[in-house]
Amino acid sequence: MTSSDPTVQPVPASVVEQVDAADVTLTNPKFAVISLGSNLGNRLETLQGAVDALEDTPGVRVKAVSPVYETEPWGVEPGTQPSYFNAVVILKTTLPPDSLLERGHAIEEAFERVRDERWGPRTIDVDIVAYQDVVSQDPVLTLPHPRAHERAFVLVPWHDIDPEAKVPGHGPVVELLEAVGREGVAARADLELRLPE
Numbered sequence: 001m002t003s004s005d006p007t008v009q010p011v012p013a014s015v016v017e018q019v020d021a022a023d024v025t026l027t028n029p030k031f032a033v034i035s036l037g038s039n040l041g042n043r044l045e046t047l048q049g050a051v052d053a054l055e056d057t058p059g060v061r062v063k064a065v066s067p068v069y070e071t072e073p074w075g076v077e078p079g080t081q082p083s084y085f086n087a088v089v090i091l092k093t094t095l096p097p098d099s100l101l102e103r104g105h106a107i108e109e110a111f112e113r114v115r116d117e118r119w120g121p122r123t124i125d126v127d128i129v130a131y132q133d134v135v136s137q138d139p140v141l142t143l144p145h146p147r148a149h150e151r152a153f154v155l156v157p158w159h160d161i162d163p164e165a166k167v168p169g170h171g172p173v174v175e176l177l178e179a180v181g182r183e184g185v186a187a188r189a190d191l192e193l194r195l196p197e
Helices: 013-018 041-054 095-109 152-161 173-179
Strands: 030-036 059-064 069-071 084-093 125-131 183-189
Touching: 013 183, 030 041, 030 095, 030 152, 041 059, 069 152, 084 152, 095 125, 125 183, 152 173, 152 183
Parallel strands: none
Antiparallel strands: 030 084, 030 125, 059 084, 069 084, 069 183
16 A cells, blocks of 8 residues: 655555555554644645655544644744644554554655754654553654643644543643643634545
């Protein structure tokens, strides 16, 4: 299966081989939560392109897409970067975490994500927030995402599509959200991401 967007790089052969038999039925799938963010270019179009590219990945099925929120950039002085559009996606997948990370990086590269500076502006950010109940301190892919529990731009849209969700090792999203608050996270009711058919 390939993406309908010609700018998205093909899935690496190694990933395809891992899920060749499981792609049709998604035998024993895991749930993963992905955070998407964009503050350069056509932000909504890029977010939709990332959702579609995830769905086009063998062994991945997009099960839920959150509403779109507009937020100020994290970790930088106010007014120094454009605001972000953020959303959260819930997947069912047979891919192991490292292969899902590989696919996320491929999507970022396809949309010309530049990594010149920490907290720098970006066309797209594809972060694995959580993968089932996995807790891992692997420096390549820490699970859950080490700052997800303190980021309202992750917690708010995640809570929208899974009110009972928990961040492994940190507790229920609803309680984390109460502690963090919703300040700076503005709902964009005029914008919508489509759930792939």
